[in-house]
Amino acid sequence: TLEPGHAVALAGIDADLPIAGPSCASLDDLPQMPDLAIYLGRAEVLPKTIEKLGSGGTRAVLIPSPGYETWPEDLMQACRNAARKFNVRLIGPGTLGIAVPSSGLNALLSAETPARGDIAFFSRSSAVLNATLSWAKTHNTGFSSVVSLGARTDVDLGDLIDYFAQDYRTRSSVLQLEGIAFPRKFISAARAAARSKPVIVIRSGKSLDSGGSGRTHAGRLAATDLVYETVFRRTGLLRVFELDEMFEALETLSHIRVPRCNEIAVIANGRSLASLAVDRLQDLGAQFATLGADTRKELETLSRPASESDTKAASGSVILTESATPDQISSAIQAVLKDPSVDGAVVLQAASAFTPLKSIAKAVTDASAADRKRTGRKKALVAGLIGSDGAIRAELTAAKIPNFASPAEAARSQMHLAHDAQARAFLMAVPPSLPTSFSPDVARARAIVEGALAQHRTWLDPEDVCEILKAYELPIMETRMAATAGEAAELSAGFFETSRHCVAKLVSPDLPFKSRIDGVRLGLDRPDAVRAAAQELIDNTKRDYPGAAVAGISVHPMLEDRHGMELYLGLAETRAFGPVLVFGHGGTSIEESRDIALELPPLDLKLAEAQIDRTQIAKLLAGGPSRPALDKDALAQALVKLSQITIDIPEIQELDINPIVSLPSGLIGLDARMTLCHPEKRPGR
Numbered sequence: 001t002l003e004p005g006h007a008v009a010l011a012g013i014d015a016d017l018p019i020a021g022p023s024c025a026s027l028d029d030l031p032q033m034p035d036l037a038i039y040l041g042r043a044e045v046l047p048k049t050i051e052k053l054g055s056g057g058t059r060a061v062l063i064p065s066p067g068y069e070t071w072p073e074d075l076m077q078a079c080r081n082a083a084r085k086f087n088v089r090l091i092g093p094g095t096l097g098i099a100v101p102s103s104g105l106n107a108l109l110s111a112e113t114p115a116r117g118d119i120a121f122f123s124r125s126s127a128v129l130n131a132t133l134s135w136a137k138t139h140n141t142g143f144s145s146v147v148s149l150g151a152r153t154d155v156d157l158g159d160l161i162d163y164f165a166q167d168y169r170t171r172s173s174v175l176q177l178e179g180i181a182f183p184r185k186f187i188s189a190a191r192a193a194a195r196s197k198p199v200i201v202i203r204s205g206k207s208l209d210s211g212g213s214g215r216t217h218a219g220r221l222a223a224t225d226l227v228y229e230t231v232f233r234r235t236g237l238l239r240v241f242e243l244d245e246m247f248e249a250l251e252t253l254s255h256i257r258v259p260r261c262n263e264i265a266v267i268a269n270g271r272s273l274a275s276l277a278v279d280r281l282q283d284l285g286a287q288f289a290t291l292g293a294d295t296r297k298e299l300e301t302l303s304r305p306a307s308e309s310d311t312k313a314a315s316g317s318v319i320l321t322e323s324a325t326p327d328q329i330s331s332a333i334q335a336v337l338k339d340p341s342v343d344g345a346v347v348l349q350a351a352s353a354f355t356p357l358k359s360i361a362k363a364v365t366d367a368s369a370a371d372r373k374r375t376g377r378k379k380a381l382v383a384g385l386i387g388s389d390g391a392i393r394a395e396l397t398a399a400k401i402p403n404f405a406s407p408a409e410a411a412r413s414q415m416h417l418a419h420d421a422q423a424r425a426f427l428m429a430v431p432p433s434l435p436t437s438f439s440p441d442v443a444r445a446r447a448i449v450e451g452a453l454a455q456h457r458t459w460l461d462p463e464d465v466c467e468i469l470k471a472y473e474l475p476i477m478e479t480r481m482a483a484t485a486g487e488a489a490e491l492s493a494g495f496f497e498t499s500r501h502c503v504a505k506l507v508s509p510d511l512p513f514k515s516r517i518d519g520v521r522l523g524l525d526r527p528d529a530v531r532a533a534a535q536e537l538i539d540n541t542k543r544d545y546p547g548a549a550v551a552g553i554s555v556h557p558m559l560e561d562r563h564g565m566e567l568y569l570g571l572a573e574t575r576a577f578g579p580v581l582v583f584g585h586g587g588t589s590i591e592e593s594r595d596i597a598l599e600l601p602p603l604d605l606k607l608a609e610a611q612i613d614r615t616q617i618a619k620l621l622a623g624g625p626s627r628p629a630l631d632k633d634a635l636a637q638a639l640v641k642l643s644q645i646t647i648d649i650p651e652i653q654e655l656d657i658n659p660i661v662s663l664p665s666g667l668i669g670l671d672a673r674m675t676l677c678h679p680e681k682r683p684g685r
Contacts, residue, residue: 054086063092094150117142194236218570344380
């Protein structure tokens with residue numbers, strides 16, 4: 001498969017192979033070095049071979065060698081060093097090879113030969129690569145290039161994404177990965193590529209991920225796969241979770257890409273058929289269009305009347321009459337697509353005694369062709385012809401209409417378009433500005449951190465944590481730290497001048513989660529009660545956890561506001577991507593509820609608001625009949641300020657503010673803890 005259009009030579013291969021080019025004993029016998037070398041020799045002599053190839057002008061080396069998992073790192077580094085001398089790029093070891101169908105190059109050891117097309121596909125897994133090529137053959141899908149990465153000694157995903165973003169033969173990229181070797185390069189390349197072309201990613205290996213540090217809630221909540229999900233969303237990549245879903249996304253985005261896909265309409269020739277799609281779209285978070293009066297009037301003779309009990313989702317559906325002709329079906333689709341409130345339509349049709357599927361397929365393609373001639377914004381059209389055969393679906397595919405055999409598949413396809421459009425909108429959006437009055441006291445916060453590290457402390461005491469948060473204008477309840485029960489009582493006396501009750505908490509670096517050790521006492525109404533509670537906390541801890549160090553007792557006023565809602569803000573350190581920000585439902589059940597959203601710093605207000613909206617608890621911030629609306633703007637500003645902390649002071653490794661109480665006006669943190677480290681000694685920074 002290498003030969004057509006390419007000169008091929010064999011060096012040091014004794015086998016009798018059907019190669020028309022020269023065969024010689026060694027590289028020295030070749031008249032000139034090749035542009036591309038495929039190395040099949042012994043691992044230990046590879047560095048010298050790379051130097052010889054590079055000195056003769058070779059530009060790239062494929063290394064298919066099996067058993068590369070056992071190659072020592074010093075051998076891998078020697079290969080890299082040899083390649084860098086002559087700017088030679090390496091793919092492998094462990095690669096199945098590469099294919100560039102447009103140039104007739106197929107140096108790929110795969111079950112199927114990739115056809116020519118406009119999709120670039122890169123895979124770490126040989127099994128996923130072969131499965132994808134088999135699917136592509138049955139669906140007449142072609143590729144601009146296929147790359148099997150292997151061990152990523154040199155060329156990695158960031159290099160490939162960056163290159164194919166600029167390749168005029170490539171309309172979309174698909175990548176399968178397990179991990180990312182160079183996060184900063186990957187993020188930069190992905191953000192640039194996703195602005196102009198769809199980039200679909202599937203990640204395997206979630207079950208093999210290791211957990212967080214376990215020292216704070218943030219460290220335990222920032223699971224590796226959630227962090228990858230955050231990276232993909234932030235860079236504009238479309239993540240899929242299964243091979244079937246990857247193929248659906250390919251089918252969809254290789255045909256159409258729209259600037260907006262928020263409001264969706266469903267057109268079907270059966271109410272139950274429409275309901276199946278609407279139900280699935282609702283599960284996936286879709287919003288439904290409200291058709292205008294002119295559109296409804298145009299559809300009166302073509303569709304069944306809407307029910308008065310229809311919800312907005314159901315009222316966005318158009319149920320065609322059973323006797324609708326192909327021309328009428330086409331007219332109905334065109335009427336819906338030209339409605340200004342509609343961004344996309346899902347057309348579901350089953351064969352009937354009146355209209356065969358072949359005629360319905362032609363009606364859909366005619367409507368699509370007519371809509372493309374319409375001036376204005378491009379709309380998303382996805383078809384689901386239930387029971388159609390390959391020939392009928394091929395007609396729709398040829399017309400660049402994503403088409404599927406079930407309502408659920410069509411619904412997922414429409415949501416791929418929606419997520420792709422939303423991701424690009426975020427990449428292009430101009431964020432609102434922070435209040436000009438925000439002026440953090442970085443020097444004050446940094447002095448506290450550097451002082452603690454100089455004393456070899458990796459935990460800050462509550463008073464220091466409060467001072468750092470105040471330096472960044474993050475509201476936190478004033479807290480005092482006491483070494484003894486008597487001192488706790490003395491410190492609480494000042495709080496009782498303005499507060500009815502106080503709270504006492506045990507502080508121990510060995511027992512960071514106070515609620516799990518019964519380490520909190522609420523509703524203390526006088527200094528003597530604080531003294532008794534503090535002594536009880538100290539005695540119980542020494543009895544139940546004799547090996548734990550007791551740093552003291554923290555005391556602060558008790559918040560008594562029945563309208564507040566307990567939320568959570570956190571900062572976690574991840575091995576690959578450095579710091580991530582965590583937001584969610586706060587309180588003692590934060591890890592059990594898992595109602596959280598992650599984001600990468602730096603944050604702006606738009607990103608912060610989107611992070612908040614990705615949680616379930618966000619729905620309660622708007623208030624209701626029995627509760628006031630809470631200050632969402634203050635919450636978004638707090639997330640941006642927390643983002644600034646991790647940028648200014650990378651020595652802060654992890655941070656919990658739990659709970660931080662959102663109020664009708666403003667917010668206030670009731671408890672916080674921080675861990676420290678030397679950033680130069682940790683991965684990800």
